[in-house]
Every structure is written in structure tokens, then in C-alpha cells.
Amino acid sequence: MIAMPPINNANETVGSADSIFNKFKEHSISEFFKKNKQMLGYSGLAHSMVTIVHEYVTNSLDACEEAGILPEITVSIKDAGENKYWISIEDNGPGIPKKYIGKALATILAGTKFNSYKQQRGQQGIGAAGCTLFSSMTTGKPIHIESTTLNESYACDLSINTIDNTPVVSNMSDINHSGTGLKVEGVFGEIKYERGDRGVYEYLKRTALVNPHCQIAFIDPESEKYIFTRSINAIPKKPKEVKPHPLGLSINDIIEFSQVSQEKKISTFLQNSFTRVSPKKIEELRKVCNIDFDKPPSEINWDDAEMLINAFKKIDWIAPDASSLSILGKSQIKTTVLNILNPEYISVTERKPKVFYGGIPFIIESAIAIGGNAGKKTEDNDYTSNIMRFANKVPLLFDAGSCAITEAVKKVSWKRYDIDLEKQPVSIMVNMSSIYIPYSGVGKESIQQDQSIVNEIKFALMDCAREMHHYLKNKERDKIEMSKYKSIIKYVDHLSSDLAFITDMDRGMIKEKLSTLVESHYIKKKDIEETDSGESGEQVI
Numbered sequence: 001m002i003a004m005p006p007i008n009n010a011n012e013t014v015g016s017a018d019s020i021f022n023k024f025k026e027h028s029i030s031e032f033f034k035k036n037k038q039m040l041g042y043s044g045l046a047h048s049m050v051t052i053v054h055e056y057v058t059n060s061l062d063a064c065e066e067a068g069i070l071p072e073i074t075v076s077i078k079d080a081g082e083n084k085y086w087i088s089i090e091d092n093g094p095g096i097p098k099k100y101i102g103k104a105l106a107t108i109l110a111g112t113k114f115n116s117y118k119q120q121r122g123q124q125g126i127g128a129a130g131c132t133l134f135s136s137m138t139t140g141k142p143i144h145i146e147s148t149t150l151n152e153s154y155a156c157d158l159s160i161n162t163i164d165n166t167p168v169v170s171n172m173s174d175i176n177h178s179g180t181g182l183k184v185e186g187v188f189g190e191i192k193y194e195r196g197d198r199g200v201y202e203y204l205k206r207t208a209l210v211n212p213h214c215q216i217a218f219i220d221p222e223s224e225k226y227i228f229t230r231s232i233n234a235i236p237k238k239p240k241e242v243k244p245h246p247l248g249l250s251i252n253d254i255i256e257f258s259q260v261s262q263e264k265k266i267s268t269f270l271q272n273s274f275t276r277v278s279p280k281k282i283e284e285l286r287k288v289c290n291i292d293f294d295k296p297p298s299e300i301n302w303d304d305a306e307m308l309i310n311a312f313k314k315i316d317w318i319a320p321d322a323s324s325l326s327i328l329g330k331s332q333i334k335t336t337v338l339n340i341l342n343p344e345y346i347s348v349t350e351r352k353p354k355v356f357y358g359g360i361p362f363i364i365e366s367a368i369a370i371g372g373n374a375g376k377k378t379e380d381n382d383y384t385s386n387i388m389r390f391a392n393k394v395p396l397l398f399d400a401g402s403c404a405i406t407e408a409v410k411k412v413s414w415k416r417y418d419i420d421l422e423k424q425p426v427s428i429m430v431n432m433s434s435i436y437i438p439y440s441g442v443g444k445e446s447i448q449q450d451q452s453i454v455n456e457i458k459f460a461l462m463d464c465a466r467e468m469h470h471y472l473k474n475k476e477r478d479k480i481e482m483s484k485y486k487s488i489i490k491y492v493d494h495l496s497s498d499l500a501f502i503t504d505m506d507r508g509m510i511k512e513k514l515s516t517l518v519e520s521h522y523i524k525k526k527d528i529e530e531t532d533s534g535e536s537g538e539q540v541i
């Protein structure tokens, strides 16, 4: 029999729990992201560059909309050598009060949008602080801030103490500045400026197109200045803050809401904290949930909250109110796609509001474009489908593989609509609007593949594909008719002369009648002219 080797080397002492736990340490959230910066979108030089611009620009747009200001944003980038760049983003928003600046831009998981049930681009309180962290990590330098609110105007430098996720504010001074706004500038390392579909220029262009009320100036590293001008002078209606729907809640949500509630009874707490909970619903809940609805909400424990969540699923609810959603609208989608792709034809759909997780409303809008600059050519001269993804009017340029939009595109049977994404120049655009976008990661580059979201995007694409199919079929039919017309019209001249000779009638009159006959049979004159000039009757305008 062969002896088994000893599991532990006799010379090594076995570690006791005490000796192992001597090394026990707590880490702050900043420490965590310092080690996992890819989770914030800092993976790859070009991607990291866009992440920085994206975080600051979305914040500027949110802040301006919140304050009812038409956004004017200036983005400047200068090459600082060795994959380092100086980046500055300035807006005309409300600014940030001095006493909040450290928390807002140099504390991870702090902000004004957390748990706010209203459609905004930011939602977690991570983005800007993540940029501050990334700047310190890659250059050892703080970022510089200039902020002007209605009451004060100051400048300071900011970095994060990652040990305990606290802000380090230095060089605070008062400045003179007219108008309100925030300017953030800093040097960032491990980034690279690139043009192309996934670069800063394209990101800003697409942002401006889906936010026509904003004006964005961009000075690139070559000192080239681009202005994406405002095309609508009206400030969009402020997104309405709504109460959460019972079916969209988790156990933890109930606990959190109950702890801050001033209500005396669980029944009134439910009615006043959540939407669609009426006294009648409370009666229905009483029948299916074995908790005391008259005790104070502060006494709700985990088991009670779990019982409530289960009870919510047992009764029927009216769907949540979707009036809080701010969508792009069909005409804005057309303008956006026209501007980016200048296609031959666009089909656009705006779907009705739906819910995911049972209670969070969302709306999907989509477009399919063909021809022009639609589709992306591959090296073999085929096409790869060019999918433009947006969430709450923010372009998503990275992590396409894990996105619900990409998944939905894969699920459509394109053949049914005579569309071949690899052989035809086709582009797809999808925008999801919701008070809460379930992103796949904190970097907010792709939407989680929740089944109800994937299905809804698929249905939107099928609506567009159906219309596109109709257009393609008509186009094919027109082409055949045109070719028949062209083959017959060639003989009209000759035939008119022969008929005039045989019948002794006027040749001109015969030619005109014959031409009219052929034209009316095959195609209208207007269509002939348009098709000859390479256009068809159903083009986008």
C-alpha cells in the first residue's frame, strides 16, 4: 500500500484563527475602487478618456436641468505627454456650495441623486469622485475646482483620502466669476485621445444630438474647436419625482423607507411612501399578509418586510405612472440618426411604457436606418451592424457585449424582414428611458439583460423592421417596374414612326399616346424622375 503524503508539512505550524485574523482589516469603498478601477469604466486608454468626459458632462447636464438652466458646456483636452492629458470641463449650472464640494466630488457614494425616484443621468454618487480618485492614482495630483453659486465663488484643489473615503480639500480661495457654474480641471494619466466611433468627439456629438437644448464646445488636443450648437431654446420639463411602485421594491428598500418615515402606522406609511397604494389596497394586503398594519413603521423588521414584498406579489396593481419619463421622441430620433448617418431611409418607433422588476417604468424608443453612412464596413467589404445605444439620453459606447440592447438585436429574426445585418448598410439606434436604469456595472456602459427589457427592445426593433421591410419591398417592386418601363419605352419612338406610316396618322400624337400608356402602366412620371436621380419616393426628409 502506498502511504498518502501528510497534508501539512511537519515543519510548518498550522495557522490559528487568531494569527490569521490579526491581519483582519476594513477597506473603504475608495480603497476598493482604487484596486478595481475597471469597474468604474477605467479599462483601456481610450475607454478611460471617454469615461472621464462622460462622468463630468452627464453631471453638468443633470445639474443644469435640475436648476432649470439651458446647459452650456466647454470640454478642453490637451496632451500632457506619456498618455497623460489635461482635461477641463466647465458648465453654466448652479455650481456646488463650498460646504458640499468635498463630499460631492471627492467622496465615493455621495451625491444628491441617490434614491431619488426621478429620471436623471447620474444615480449612484460615484462618477465624479471616481474621476478625482483616478487623477490621484495616475498622476499623484489633485483636481482643481472653480465653483460659482448664487452666493459664493471659490477655487480649491481636491483629492480623496482612500483610507477612509474622505475628501482632502486644499488651497481654498475666493475668486471673482460672473454667472454660476462649475469648472473641473485636472491631469489624468493612463488615457489616450482617439477619434473614431468610441472617442470623445463622437461621444460629445451624440450627447449634443440627443440633448438638443444643450450647447457643447469642444477643444481637442490639436486645439481644433468644435461647437455642437443648441437647436432647441426651451429647457426640457424637469423630470417629475415619483414615488416607487410596490412591485419595484426590495426588502431592503422597505426597511430603509420605514426607518425615515414619520407615519404612525404601517398602513399610512405604505400609502404615503409608495404609489398606487390606496386604503382599498391596504384592505387587500391585510387579507394576504400576516403583519400588524397598525404598528409603527419603525418596527418593521426584515421578516415583516419580506412578508410585505411577498404580499405585494399576491394582489393586482395598477401599473406605475410613466409620466415622469423624459423620452427623446420620434422627431428627435430622426434628427439624431439623420445627423449621424444621413441614411436613405429611417423607421422609428416609440413604444408604450412598460415595467421591469414588476414596478419600475421604462420606455424604449428605437430606429433602424439603411443606406447613407449606415452600417459599418468590415475588411471583407461586408457590414457589421452598427448599434447606437443610449440610456436616459446618454450615449453608451463601451461594453456592448453585455448590454440588453445587443442581446435584443441578436434575438430579432432579421431574415423575416429581408434585412441582413452583415450584407446591408444598416444601423440601429435604441434609447431606454427610466427613473432607474439597471446598468450591468458601476461604469454604466451597458444595460442589464433583464428579460422584460430585452423583450421590449426586441419588440421595438421588430416594429421598425416591419416598416423597413415594407419600404424595401416597395423599393424592389419599383426597381422591377422601372426596368420593365425602361425596356419598353426604348421602342416607343420606332413603333410610333412605323404606326404613323401604316395608319397615316400623326407620329407625334402616336408617340405621346404610346408614352403615356407605357408610363401609366408601369410608373408615374414623378417617380421616374426621382428614381433616375437615385432617390425614391419614401425617403426621409
Ligand SMILES: Nc1ncnc2c1ncn2[C@@H]1O[C@H](COP(=O)(O)OP(=O)(O)OP(=O)(O)O)[C@@H](O)[C@H]1O
Pocket (backbone or CB within 6 Å): 055, 059, 060, 063, 091, 093, 094, 095, 096, 104, 105, 110, 111, 112, 113, 114, 121, 122, 123, 124, 125, 126, 127, 128, 129, 130, 182
Ligand atoms: N457640474 C455639477 N454641478 C453641480 N453639482 C454637481 C456637478 N457635478 C456633480 N455634482 C454633484 O455632485 C454629486 C456627485 O456626483 P457624482 O458624479 O459622483 O455622482 P452622481 O452623478 O450623483 O451619480 P453617478 O455616480 O451615477 O454619476 C452629484 O450628485 C451632484 O449633486
